[in-house]
Amino acid sequence: MAQAASQQLMEKLVALCKRRGFIFPSSEIYGGINGFWDYGPLGAELKRNLKEQWWLWMTRWRDDVVGLDATIIMHPRIWEASGHVATFSDPMVDCKTCKGRFRADQLHETPCPRKPSKMVSECDGEKTEPRPFNLMFKTIVGPIESEENVAYLRPETAQAIFAQFKNVLETSRQKVPFGIAQIGKAFRNEVTPRNYTFRSREFEQMELEFFIRPDEAVEAIYGEVARPTGPGHPGSPQPNWGWQMWHQYWVEERIRFYESIGLPRTTLEEYWQRPEELAHYARACVDIQFKFPFGTQELEGIAARSDFDLSQHQRYSGKPMTVFDEELRAAWPKLPASRQQELQERYYRHRLGYLTRMGEAADKAETLARQDAELLAKGYYIPHVIEPSAGVDRLALALLCHAYDEDQAPNEKGELETRVVLRLHPRIAPVKVAVFPLLKNRPALVEKALQIRDLLRPWMNVFYDDAGAIGRRYRRQDEAGTPFCVTVDFETLGEKGPELKDTVTVRDRDTMQQTRVAIADLLGWLQERLR
């Protein structure tokens, strides 16, 4: 029953998005293309506002984060370093009998789902040939279609940040801890795009890579590392924070962001990945999930990625990804020898573990890890990373799902009718204010309304409408999620007495209440409520 209701809600939402111009199927006149969606006039505004809010929140309003806008196609070696070529392109075998799909190189180690006593390689299910299974979109750079010209559309925006880490560090006058933020398209050849726009093949990400000192460096400088003492926001960043504090800080910051654009905490769930679920390089990962009608699903992942990413690029590119930390350099010689040794040993073990997992030969791994530990004592390290990574499209979908509402409103005859209203937060509403003349066939009303449109237009997205009855125009804006409608009536013109001259009615989307506001105060009145 609940399932049927949620399905109905999604169907209504999809119809509304189509009808009002939020979201269309891509290439619809040719029958559409699976996993691709376009944003119409209202959707484009919504998404733009969403990204704008994120950008303000994550970079402009902070001193310690800067932006980046990198290319979608990058050097293919980036995806070898990141691990995407390996994990995204295993040849797979499908079993037509049990419908299972298996990695071709693991058939001898994977039990058959039907007869677990046998391995897949020895069961009698009918299997396909191994087929390459690449979740990255491939393309050719340059006109020659040859293997060495193959490149990929990025499956995530993050790697560009790591690849440009050194350039940004050197030009931005930032010091660790600091972050690099980026918004951009990413592409994944998903097996099954599903749930409307939730899992699309072309999508947009908003990612922050926040670079922090390794705990050993914090400890060397400040004596000890501050760790979380309980749940909740830990307050303003402190220099002695270790990775756990930073991770918790970003989880809480991100939730505050969602609250600021109209997703209350009650609509969200935190999912802390269990140790066995974590990627091998991750120390922790929290998914911020939204309770979609089709299930509770991830909006954003906040991962503590250790120094894995920059380390990989250091190994693959041969360029050092270390930073020099003057405070660490100054603090180190003042430490007792035993402390130095203990910190170096811990750092060494961490580096050795990483290098070994990445397949370096034991003796080489030991040499490299020893070098890293020596560098630490001189003030050099590879920064660790906290990565809050959000999907723009699924967030837009979450906002639409949360905003969709139906209530009862009286029509002209006083009968109750169902009113569809998108209760979007004013910050992200595509249209901030609609301006109407009460009647279209009175030139004085129209003229005044157009003046008000022009008055507000430099400051916000305004929509002017004079077609049909006023009630109909209100309802149209309700479906678009417009928080305020301004109507110019005969009072505005001074026909009902001088005291209401040059005032307008402002109608509130959610309460349908009307307020009389002087035109002179209108801009300020609205801006206060749109902030």
Place this chain on the structure above:
RNA sequence: GCGGGCGUAGUUCAGUGGUAGAACGGCAGCCUUCCAAGCUGCACGCGAGGGUUCGAUUCCCUUCGCCCGCUCCA
């Protein structure tokens, strides 16, 4: 990728081997002194391709897309 269901107007639906209608919506005009009013008119569709047929939206095949379940999900 597998199995099942479904594709008719912007939306929700009806219908037929002789090339389609309703409601709501949209646009234009008239009207309308605050919540989808009224009148008049207009526009828009059988997902695509192929086959059978004198003729296909209807039957057949292919394909694309959507929904559900499974699978997958760095």
